[in-house]
Amino acid sequence: MALFRNQPPIKQNTYLKNIENIAKLSGLFSSESAAPFLVSRATENIFEESLGAKNLGRDDTAIDAILDNVGIGIKTFLHGKGHTLQKVAEFNRDSTKYRNLSKEEMILIISKLRNERLQFAIDNYNVADLIYHCITRKPDGTINFYEAPMNFINTDKISNIKLKQNSISFQDDLNEYSFNLTKSTLYKRFPFRNNDYLVASISVKMFKNPFSVLNSMLSQYTYSSETESNTTSTEPEYIVLPLYSYSKSAGKFIAERSGLNQWNANGRKRDPNEIYIPVSRKIHDKFPDFFPNRDTPFSLHLPNGDKLKAKISQSGDKALMSNPNKALGGWLLRDILHLPEEKLLTYSKLSDLGIDAVKIEKNAETDYSIDFCEAGTYDHFANEYNL
Incomplete structure:
Protein backbone atom coordinates (compact mmCIF):
# COMPACT_ATOMS: atom_id res chain seq x y z
CA MET A 1 0.00 0.00 0.00
CA ALA A 2 1.03 3.64 -0.38
CA LEU A 3 -0.40 5.27 2.72
CA PHE A 4 1.80 8.35 2.53
CA ARG A 5 1.09 8.98 -1.15
CA ASN A 6 -2.64 8.76 -0.45
CA GLN A 7 -2.44 11.75 1.89
CA PRO A 8 -3.37 15.24 0.60
CA PRO A 9 -0.36 16.86 -1.14
CA ILE A 10 -0.34 19.76 1.31
CA LYS A 11 0.08 17.32 4.22
CA GLN A 12 2.80 15.40 2.40
CA ASN A 13 4.73 18.61 1.70
CA THR A 14 4.29 19.84 5.28
CA TYR A 15 5.63 16.56 6.64
CA LEU A 16 8.66 16.52 4.36
CA LYS A 17 9.41 20.18 5.09
CA ASN A 18 9.22 19.62 8.84
CA ILE A 19 11.58 16.65 8.60
CA GLU A 20 13.96 18.73 6.46
CA ASN A 21 13.93 21.61 8.94
CA ILE A 22 14.67 19.43 11.96
CA ALA A 23 17.37 17.58 10.00
CA LYS A 24 19.07 20.91 9.21
CA LEU A 25 19.69 21.20 12.95
CA SER A 26 21.46 17.83 13.13
CA GLY A 27 24.55 19.47 14.61
CA LEU A 28 22.61 20.12 17.81
CA PHE A 29 22.54 16.40 18.50
CA SER A 30 25.46 14.87 16.62
CA SER A 31 28.65 16.43 15.27
CA GLU A 32 30.35 13.21 14.21
CA SER A 33 28.13 11.84 11.44
CA ALA A 34 28.03 13.27 7.92
CA ALA A 35 24.47 11.99 7.54
CA PRO A 36 21.53 13.98 8.91
CA PHE A 37 20.52 13.03 12.44
CA LEU A 38 16.91 12.58 13.50
CA VAL A 39 15.62 11.91 17.01
CA SER A 40 13.05 9.13 16.83
CA ARG A 41 10.60 10.83 19.18
CA ALA A 42 10.78 13.99 17.08
CA THR A 43 9.95 12.10 13.88
CA GLU A 44 6.92 10.52 15.59
CA ASN A 45 5.68 13.95 16.68
CA ILE A 46 6.25 15.40 13.21
CA PHE A 47 4.37 12.50 11.64
CA GLU A 48 1.42 13.15 13.94
CA GLU A 49 1.42 16.94 13.59
CA SER A 50 1.89 17.04 9.82
CA LEU A 51 -0.33 14.17 8.70
CA GLY A 52 -2.97 14.23 11.43
CA ALA A 53 -2.04 10.78 12.74
CA LYS A 54 -2.75 9.56 16.26
CA ASN A 55 0.56 9.47 18.11
CA LEU A 56 0.64 6.62 20.59
CA GLY A 57 3.77 8.07 22.19
CA ARG A 58 4.78 4.88 23.96
CA ASP A 59 7.39 2.11 23.84
CA ASP A 60 5.32 -0.89 24.80
CA THR A 61 3.57 -1.61 21.53
CA ALA A 62 4.64 -2.56 18.02
CA ILE A 63 3.22 0.63 16.53
CA ASP A 64 3.89 4.32 17.13
CA ALA A 65 1.00 5.95 15.28
CA ILE A 66 -2.35 5.30 13.62
CA LEU A 67 -3.43 6.90 10.35
CA ASP A 68 -6.39 5.94 8.18
CA ASN A 69 -7.01 2.81 10.27
CA VAL A 70 -3.43 1.61 9.72
CA GLY A 71 -1.00 0.95 12.57
CA ILE A 72 2.43 2.40 11.79
CA GLY A 73 5.85 1.64 13.21
CA ILE A 74 8.06 4.69 12.61
CA LYS A 75 11.77 3.97 12.32
CA THR A 76 14.75 6.11 11.40
CA PHE A 77 18.23 4.72 10.70
CA LEU A 78 21.29 5.11 8.50
CA HIS A 79 20.68 3.83 4.99
CA GLY A 80 23.95 1.92 4.77
CA LYS A 81 23.85 -0.46 1.81
CA GLY A 82 20.06 -0.53 1.83
CA HIS A 83 19.58 -3.89 3.55
CA THR A 84 20.43 -3.31 7.20
CA LEU A 85 19.15 -5.17 10.25
CA GLN A 86 17.08 -2.98 12.58
CA LYS A 87 15.58 -3.64 16.00
CA VAL A 88 11.87 -4.44 15.95
CA ALA A 89 11.20 -6.00 19.40
CA GLU A 90 12.72 -6.69 22.82
CA PHE A 91 12.06 -9.74 24.98
CA ASN A 92 14.13 -9.09 28.10
CA ARG A 93 11.35 -10.08 30.49
CA ASP A 94 10.62 -13.28 28.57
CA SER A 95 14.10 -14.80 28.76
CA THR A 96 12.97 -17.56 31.15
CA LYS A 97 10.60 -18.83 28.45
CA TYR A 98 13.38 -19.70 26.02
CA ARG A 99 16.57 -19.90 28.07
CA ASN A 100 18.57 -23.16 27.67
CA LEU A 101 16.47 -24.34 24.73
CA SER A 102 17.79 -25.41 21.33
CA LYS A 103 18.14 -22.69 18.74
CA GLU A 104 15.14 -24.08 16.85
CA GLU A 105 12.90 -24.09 19.93
CA MET A 106 14.13 -20.67 20.94
CA ILE A 107 13.35 -19.07 17.58
CA LEU A 108 9.90 -20.64 17.50
CA ILE A 109 9.05 -19.15 20.91
CA ILE A 110 10.44 -15.73 19.96
CA SER A 111 8.46 -15.79 16.71
CA LYS A 112 5.23 -16.67 18.52
CA LEU A 113 5.79 -13.93 21.10
CA ARG A 114 6.41 -11.45 18.29
CA ASN A 115 3.22 -12.51 16.51
CA GLU A 116 1.19 -12.24 19.70
CA ARG A 117 2.35 -8.65 20.16
CA LEU A 118 1.45 -7.76 16.59
CA GLN A 119 -1.99 -9.28 17.06
CA PHE A 120 -2.33 -7.36 20.33
CA ALA A 121 -1.67 -4.09 18.47
CA ILE A 122 -4.33 -4.95 15.89
CA ASP A 123 -6.90 -5.93 18.52
CA ASN A 124 -6.17 -3.12 20.97
CA TYR A 125 -6.37 -0.33 18.41
CA ASN A 126 -8.78 -1.98 15.97
CA VAL A 127 -6.57 -1.29 12.94
CA ALA A 128 -6.91 -3.05 9.61
CA ASP A 129 -3.22 -3.29 8.72
CA LEU A 130 0.31 -2.79 10.07
CA ILE A 131 3.20 -1.13 8.21
CA TYR A 132 6.61 0.38 8.81
CA HIS A 133 7.29 3.99 7.87
CA CYS A 134 11.08 4.07 7.58
CA ILE A 135 13.24 7.17 7.28
CA THR A 136 16.77 6.39 6.11
CA ARG A 137 19.65 8.86 6.08
CA LYS A 138 22.69 9.04 3.82
CA PRO A 139 26.03 10.89 4.20
CA ASP A 140 25.27 13.00 1.12
CA GLY A 141 22.28 14.56 2.92
CA THR A 142 19.64 12.43 1.23
CA ILE A 143 16.71 11.31 3.36
CA ASN A 144 14.53 8.57 1.89
CA PHE A 145 11.08 7.56 3.09
CA TYR A 146 9.86 3.98 2.68
CA GLU A 147 6.69 2.08 3.50
CA ALA A 148 7.11 -1.64 4.11
CA PRO A 149 4.69 -4.26 5.45
CA MET A 150 4.93 -5.22 9.11
CA ASN A 151 4.54 -8.95 8.62
CA PHE A 152 3.78 -11.68 11.11
CA ILE A 153 6.54 -14.28 11.21
CA ASN A 154 5.39 -17.36 9.34
CA THR A 155 6.21 -20.03 11.92
CA ASP A 156 5.49 -22.80 9.39
CA LYS A 157 8.16 -21.44 7.03
CA ILE A 158 11.05 -20.73 9.41
CA SER A 159 14.32 -21.94 7.93
CA ASN A 160 18.07 -21.38 7.72
CA ILE A 161 18.49 -21.11 11.50
CA LYS A 162 22.14 -20.39 12.29
CA LEU A 163 23.86 -19.72 15.59
CA LYS A 164 26.51 -17.00 15.23
CA GLN A 165 28.28 -16.27 18.52
CA ASN A 166 25.72 -14.14 20.42
CA SER A 167 22.94 -14.18 17.83
CA ILE A 168 20.72 -16.56 15.88
CA SER A 169 19.85 -15.68 12.30
CA PHE A 170 16.79 -17.14 10.58
CA GLN A 171 14.21 -16.39 7.93
CA ASP A 172 10.69 -17.22 6.85
CA ASP A 173 9.19 -16.96 3.37
CA LEU A 174 9.12 -13.13 3.50
CA ASN A 175 11.86 -11.71 5.72
CA GLU A 176 15.26 -12.24 7.30
CA TYR A 177 15.71 -11.89 11.07
CA SER A 178 18.38 -12.03 13.73
CA PHE A 179 17.86 -12.55 17.45
CA ASN A 180 20.54 -11.13 19.74
CA LEU A 181 20.93 -13.47 22.70
CA THR A 182 22.74 -10.97 24.92
CA LYS A 183 20.22 -8.16 24.45
CA SER A 184 17.14 -10.40 23.97
CA THR A 185 16.36 -8.26 20.93
CA LEU A 186 14.83 -9.22 17.59
CA TYR A 187 16.16 -7.56 14.43
CA LYS A 188 14.59 -7.54 10.96
CA ARG A 189 16.37 -6.87 7.69
CA PHE A 190 14.84 -3.99 5.73
CA PRO A 191 15.39 -4.48 1.97
CA PHE A 192 15.71 -0.93 0.65
CA ARG A 193 18.33 -1.47 -2.06
CA ASN A 194 15.90 -0.50 -4.81
CA ASN A 195 12.86 1.77 -4.98
CA ASP A 196 10.17 -0.86 -4.41
CA TYR A 197 9.10 0.66 -1.10
CA LEU A 198 10.20 4.28 -1.72
CA VAL A 199 7.42 6.87 -1.23
CA ALA A 200 9.43 10.12 -1.01
CA SER A 201 12.94 11.55 -0.95
CA ILE A 202 14.47 14.89 0.07
CA SER A 203 17.94 16.40 0.14
CA VAL A 204 19.07 18.23 3.27
CA LYS A 205 21.84 20.78 3.67
CA MET A 206 22.68 20.91 7.36
CA PHE A 207 23.56 24.14 9.16
CA LYS A 208 27.26 24.36 10.00
CA ASN A 209 26.45 26.28 13.19
CA PRO A 210 22.96 25.26 14.28
CA PHE A 211 23.37 26.96 17.67
CA SER A 212 23.79 30.35 16.02
CA VAL A 213 20.76 29.72 13.80
CA LEU A 214 18.64 28.62 16.74
CA ASN A 215 19.67 31.59 18.87
CA SER A 216 18.88 33.96 16.03
CA MET A 217 15.41 32.48 15.52
CA LEU A 218 14.52 32.42 19.21
CA SER A 219 15.71 35.98 19.79
CA GLN A 220 12.63 37.12 17.84
CA TYR A 221 10.34 35.77 20.53
CA THR A 222 9.70 37.10 24.03
CA TYR A 223 8.68 34.71 26.78
CA SER A 224 5.68 35.82 28.77
CA SER A 225 4.72 34.25 32.06
CA GLU A 226 1.12 35.15 31.22
CA THR A 227 1.09 32.25 28.77
CA GLU A 228 1.64 29.85 31.65
CA SER A 229 -0.95 28.87 34.20
CA ASN A 230 -0.63 30.74 37.49
CA THR A 231 -1.85 27.75 39.43
CA THR A 232 0.18 24.67 40.21
CA SER A 233 -1.71 21.42 40.51
CA THR A 234 -0.40 18.31 42.22
CA GLU A 235 -3.07 16.21 40.51
CA PRO A 236 -1.51 14.13 37.69
CA GLU A 237 -3.10 13.90 34.24
Missing part, protein backbone atom coordinates in the same frame (compact mmCIF):
# COMPACT_ATOMS: atom_id res chain seq x y z
CA TYR A 238 -2.92 10.13 34.48
CA ILE A 239 -2.27 7.30 36.92
CA VAL A 240 -1.00 3.76 36.39
CA LEU A 241 -2.85 0.77 37.84
CA PRO A 242 -1.20 -2.67 38.01
CA LEU A 243 -3.23 -5.59 36.67
CA TYR A 244 -1.54 -7.92 39.14
CA SER A 245 -1.05 -8.50 42.86
CA TYR A 246 2.34 -8.91 44.51
CA SER A 247 3.82 -10.89 47.37
CA LYS A 248 7.42 -11.59 48.36
CA SER A 249 6.89 -15.32 48.08
CA ALA A 250 4.98 -15.42 44.77
CA GLY A 251 6.17 -12.24 43.09
CA LYS A 252 3.70 -10.79 40.58
CA PHE A 253 0.54 -12.83 40.15
CA ILE A 254 -3.15 -12.44 39.33
CA ALA A 255 -5.51 -13.47 42.10
CA GLU A 256 -7.71 -16.42 41.18
CA ARG A 257 -10.97 -15.08 42.69
CA SER A 258 -10.81 -11.30 42.39
CA GLY A 259 -9.70 -8.52 40.07
CA LEU A 260 -9.36 -9.83 36.53
CA ASN A 261 -10.60 -13.22 37.70
CA GLN A 262 -13.59 -11.89 39.65
CA TRP A 263 -15.87 -14.11 37.58
CA ASN A 264 -14.34 -17.01 39.54
CA ALA A 265 -15.19 -15.57 42.97
CA ASN A 266 -17.03 -17.68 45.54
CA GLY A 267 -20.73 -17.12 46.16
CA ARG A 268 -23.25 -16.27 43.46
CA LYS A 269 -22.98 -17.40 39.86
CA ARG A 270 -21.18 -14.72 37.87
CA ASP A 271 -20.92 -13.82 34.22
CA PRO A 272 -17.61 -15.16 32.75
CA ASN A 273 -16.74 -11.59 31.68
CA GLU A 274 -17.22 -10.10 35.15
CA ILE A 275 -13.99 -8.42 36.23
CA TYR A 276 -12.67 -5.26 37.83
CA ILE A 277 -9.33 -3.46 37.76
CA PRO A 278 -7.98 -3.15 41.31
CA VAL A 279 -7.40 0.37 42.68
CA SER A 280 -5.28 0.30 45.81
CA ARG A 281 -5.84 2.42 48.89
CA LYS A 282 -2.43 4.00 48.23
CA ILE A 283 -3.69 5.36 44.90
CA HIS A 284 -6.74 6.95 46.51
CA ASP A 285 -4.70 8.41 49.36
CA LYS A 286 -2.08 9.87 47.04
CA PHE A 287 -4.53 11.17 44.42
CA PRO A 288 -7.80 11.73 46.29
CA ASP A 289 -9.42 13.83 43.56
CA PHE A 290 -8.41 11.81 40.51
CA PHE A 291 -11.51 9.60 40.36
CA PRO A 292 -15.10 10.68 41.03
CA ASN A 293 -16.74 9.54 44.26
CA ARG A 294 -17.81 5.92 44.56
CA ASP A 295 -20.62 4.85 42.20
CA THR A 296 -20.46 8.14 40.29
CA PRO A 297 -20.61 7.16 36.60
CA PHE A 298 -17.96 8.34 34.13
CA SER A 299 -16.98 7.61 30.54
CA LEU A 300 -14.03 5.35 29.85
CA HIS A 301 -12.60 5.53 26.31
CA LEU A 302 -10.93 2.36 25.01
CA PRO A 303 -7.88 2.38 22.69
CA ASN A 304 -10.03 1.04 19.83
CA GLY A 305 -12.31 4.10 19.96
CA ASP A 306 -15.19 2.47 21.84
CA LYS A 307 -16.52 3.97 25.07
CA LEU A 308 -17.73 2.24 28.24
CA LYS A 309 -19.70 3.50 31.22
CA ALA A 310 -17.59 2.99 34.32
CA LYS A 311 -17.41 3.76 38.04
CA ILE A 312 -15.33 3.24 41.16
CA SER A 313 -17.07 0.65 43.32
CA GLN A 314 -16.91 -1.90 46.17
CA SER A 315 -15.77 -1.50 49.75
CA GLY A 316 -12.75 0.73 50.09
CA ASP A 317 -13.28 2.01 46.53
CA LYS A 318 -11.05 -0.85 45.45
CA ALA A 319 -12.59 -1.59 42.06
CA LEU A 320 -12.70 0.13 38.68
CA MET A 321 -15.71 -1.49 37.05
CA SER A 322 -17.84 -1.03 33.95
CA ASN A 323 -21.60 -0.84 33.70
CA PRO A 324 -22.68 -3.42 32.77
CA ASN A 325 -19.88 -5.17 34.63
CA LYS A 326 -19.32 -7.73 31.87
CA ALA A 327 -18.43 -5.03 29.30
CA LEU A 328 -14.92 -4.46 30.70
CA GLY A 329 -14.15 -8.17 30.81
CA GLY A 330 -15.58 -8.72 27.35
CA TRP A 331 -13.12 -6.19 25.99
CA LEU A 332 -10.04 -7.07 28.07
CA LEU A 333 -10.33 -10.85 28.43
CA ARG A 334 -11.94 -11.75 25.10
CA ASP A 335 -11.23 -9.04 22.50
CA ILE A 336 -7.66 -8.31 23.60
CA LEU A 337 -6.30 -11.37 25.43
CA HIS A 338 -8.41 -13.94 23.51
CA LEU A 339 -8.82 -15.93 26.71
CA PRO A 340 -11.45 -18.70 26.57
CA GLU A 341 -14.38 -18.24 28.92
CA GLU A 342 -13.88 -19.61 32.45
CA LYS A 343 -10.13 -19.91 31.97
CA LEU A 344 -8.10 -18.18 34.68
CA LEU A 345 -5.95 -15.28 33.59
CA THR A 346 -2.33 -15.66 34.71
CA TYR A 347 0.52 -13.19 34.91
CA SER A 348 2.36 -15.29 32.33
CA LYS A 349 -0.31 -14.43 29.76
CA LEU A 350 0.27 -10.70 30.30
CA SER A 351 4.03 -11.22 30.26
CA ASP A 352 3.83 -12.84 26.82
CA LEU A 353 2.38 -9.59 25.49
CA GLY A 354 4.84 -7.42 27.41
CA ILE A 355 2.11 -5.67 29.44
CA ASP A 356 1.03 -5.79 33.09
CA ALA A 357 -0.64 -2.46 33.89
CA VAL A 358 -3.02 0.15 32.49
CA LYS A 359 -2.76 3.91 32.25
CA ILE A 360 -5.91 5.81 33.18
CA GLU A 361 -5.86 9.31 31.71
CA LYS A 362 -8.19 12.03 32.98
CA ASN A 363 -9.64 14.05 30.13
CA ALA A 364 -12.32 15.89 32.15
CA GLU A 365 -14.19 15.46 35.43
CA THR A 366 -16.24 12.50 34.22
CA ASP A 367 -14.29 11.55 31.11
CA TYR A 368 -11.33 9.15 31.16
CA SER A 369 -9.25 7.01 28.80
CA ILE A 370 -7.58 3.65 29.36
CA ASP A 371 -4.66 1.97 27.61
CA PHE A 372 -2.18 -0.79 28.39
CA CYS A 373 1.32 -0.15 29.72
CA GLU A 374 4.60 -1.94 29.23
CA ALA A 375 5.50 -4.43 31.94
CA GLY A 376 7.30 -2.59 34.72
CA THR A 377 5.57 0.76 34.13
CA TYR A 378 3.72 0.64 37.44
CA ASP A 379 7.00 0.04 39.28
CA HIS A 380 8.38 3.28 37.85
CA PHE A 381 5.14 5.13 38.59
CA ALA A 382 5.10 3.87 42.19
CA ASN A 383 8.71 4.94 42.70
CA GLU A 384 8.06 8.38 41.21
CA TYR A 385 5.12 9.05 43.56
CA ASN A 386 6.40 7.09 46.58
CA LEU A 387 3.47 4.70 46.59
